[in-house]
Amino acid sequence: MKSNLSFGVLVLLFFFAFSSFAQHAGSVPGDSATILAHLQKMDKSHPRLLWKKGEEKEVLQKVENDELLRNVHKAILAECDNLLAVAPVERIQIGRRLLDKSRECLRRVMQLAYAYRTTKEEKYLKRAEKELLAVAAFSDWNPSHFLDVAEMTMAVAIGYDWLYDQLSPASRQALKSAMLTKGIKPSYDSRYNWFLTAEHNWNQVCNAGMIFGALALAEDEPALAAGTISRAIQTIPRAMEAYGPDGGYPEGFGYWGYGTSFNVLFISALEKALGSDFGLTKIKGFSETASFYQSMVGPTGMVHNWGDSGLSEGVSPAMFWFAGREKDPSLLWRQRSILMAKSNGKITGNRILPTLLIWSPEQKLETISAPKSNIWVGQGDSPVAMFRTSWTDPNAIFVGFKAGSASVNHAHMDIGSFVLDVQGERWAMDFGPQEYNSLEERGIKLFGRTQDAERWDIFRYNNLVHNTLTFNGACQQVKGYAKIDQWSEEPMNQSVVSDLSTVYADQVETIKRGIALKEQKYVVVRDEIKTKNKTTHLRWTLLTAASARIVDGSTVELSQNGKKMYLIFESQNPLTLKTWTTVPTHDYDAPNPGTQLIGFESDLPANSTQAFTVYFTSSKNIQKAEPLNEWKGKSKK
Incomplete structure (x- = not known):
């Protein structure tokens, strides 16, 4: 025609x-x-x-x-x-x-x-x-x-x-x-x-x-x-x-x-x-x-x-x-x-x-041979870093870190979040999305990207259920953005540091997060926070499919499929270790069986500087982490 x-x-x-x-x-x-x-x-x-x-x-x-x-x-x-x-x-x-x-x-x-x-x-x-x-x-x-x-x-x-x-x-x-x-x-x-x-x-x-x-x-x-x-x-x-x-x-x-x-x-x-x-x-x-x-x-x-x-x-x-x-x-x-x-x-x-x-x-x-580099770091609208101990070992340690902004298309409030594989298991996980039509047929406006969008009421999409931080129960700032500020590809000290301050601009004065893979044996997550002129409630969460047992005031034992990992928490400020259910809060939310949140809560004094370090280890044989300003690496502009 x-x-x-x-x-x-x-x-x-x-x-x-x-x-x-x-x-x-x-x-x-x-x-x-x-x-x-x-x-x-x-x-x-x-x-x-x-x-x-x-x-x-x-x-x-x-x-x-x-x-x-x-x-x-x-x-x-x-x-x-x-x-x-x-x-x-x-x-x-x-x-x-x-x-x-x-x-x-x-x-x-x-x-x-x-x-x-x-x-x-x-x-x-x-x-x-x-x-x-x-x-x-x-x-x-x-x-x-x-x-x-x-x-x-x-x-x-x-x-x-x-x-x-x-x-x-x-x-x-x-x-x-x-x-x-x-x-x-x-x-x-x-x-x-x-x-x-x-x-x-x-x-x-x-x-x-x-x-x-x-x-x-x-x-x-x-x-x-x-x-x-x-x-x-x-x-x-x-x-x-x-x-x-x-x-x-x-x-x-x-x-x-x-x-x-x-x-x-x-x-x-x-x-x-x-x-x-x-x-x-x-x-x-x-x-x-x-x-x-x-x-x-x-x-x-x-x-x-x-x-x-x-x-x-x-x-x-x-x-x-x-x-x-x-x-x-x-x-x-x-x-x-x-x-x-x-x-x-x-x-x-x-x-x-x-x-x-x-x-x-x-x-x-x-x-075909395996890739030569064990680390990938990139900026852009959604900066990320991934590092691993091996491409060929199924039991290798793998860490994936996410910075960026919730304003990006298809983004969640997951800035500062990460995933972790060790011993052939995923210990720190992410839910990913909920099936779109299941929400849209209930009248949920799924793709809004403003601070008050219905998207952030969906259980899986806000920061409360990601492996990141929540202050005073509030959502991350949609307009905030975090890049990769520095990174190291040294085999015994792979690491990344990101300033998350604009993501929490109305909640704390500054916040930096660093994640490191030390000696190819264990993983360190360190958060350094400066509060505003009021007491601030911190919630630190990790989403996992593992069983969790609080051993004492600073240790949690994770187990799945006959394997064990330990979370060791370190802070000068008092911590309360906790678990939270992943049963959703709305009837339109998808169920999340076989998962839970583990972490801690802490009340941070006004106008104070606090540091929180969490170690993921299978042996408890760790070295005390340095302050982030002593972490060596390249800047990623």
Whole structure:
């Protein structure tokens, strides 16, 4: 279907819609005229998205040479055989989202189209076509929640492009019409396209979906395609700049997997179809972000899951893209472990899994070595530090520390919090998020970021249940921000120090927290606090799934799965060791079975300076911690 709008009107429409975004573009060379010139030179044959015609041989060669990749290939084919008898997705909306249907469609279409291209078996082609026509017939793709549109557009674009020569003219027409009317054109509606100004995953995902549709239809809709691609290249830096300066992703591990994966799809599609990334990979921090992601996983396989992040690690095709691009196979150390695990049967749940095989570097996964550095530190909107004693020992000590601000998208009031793995167990944990719809269906305004937002009434989201400090029962200050002030990577004295004062600006005069991994044997957490001109009540909390026994006025014994750790508390000010229940306070809160809070309370005199040190040790053989001003390390500007 040709657009009803002329080339000139389309260009004017594009520039009118784009005018408010252009000044942010900086030096990214992706204006509409440049993109149109690239499209005119583009190979007009299909497939051209991510994986061109004839490149199946390269993938099959890698599959033949690498057992782990061969297992992925076989898993995809087995899953596609299972899908043959499954009905296509239906337009069933959950709350305000159709997103689970869009994601499932993308998963099915990409895997089925991959199976057809690598086997040429008609059963996969027909089943993919059935799925594609079903979603093309939906009344709409739910533009009021535009992530739904973006992922559905990408799904249809991949199916249309990868199977183009085998689809009937009628099927191609139906898919093309759906991509135009239900995908790309709604993105020019001001009611829906706020993602263009977003600085988080919405920008990355929605722009990626739109350029997949635009590239798939480029020979038939050159002006619309050029405008859509140019708009995306000019606006996606708003989200990509958040990786600076060191590669950290402000929204945490889980949303890295979402936003970054679609950002990689975006860049890979541009490079494959148009031969350029238009300077996007030069944006500060983006090339370094894979190290951040890998460093967020402890030796238990559990994630440093601050903010709205889940606890589990999964297969990540984007990491294969980074490993190949950066020529650093060690970035796949954790991915190698996942693919080697006997419990990896769920990998086909990853909706872009075939790209793992497309992007996989030539080196065999079995020969990959562990990363060289045991510490990762980064600033940005959500500064974090992770350090460990080993990448290869499952019983290694791992500490993940979180600074930053509660004002960041998907953030919690977890500034100063940390997680801790020792002896193959997680002793200091984080709940992560509550399922969104369970709150939204009760009328909770989940995503507010003001100080009085309902978000902070949710049990899991405020500082009372994180491994941090609470003064006078008050919440952390949303507008506060803490960076990494100094850090040490000395093997026997890995440490980090952060000034949290603005996070508690209305509660204490100053507060600094330092965390150190000493002698590769035990962990120290030290807080130094200066109070205001009134008595201040301090609550120090640790969230754990371990059983806790208060031994005496300064010692707690933690035990789980037959293993023990001790918390030894040290202070000049009187302490009261306590445990607190994690039974939530509202009926809309999720339950938290098998967990508890352990820590202490203390009343701090007015205008006083206090220090509190807590040791995490398995042997009680520790050395007294120095004041923070004696901790040596580098400053991290």
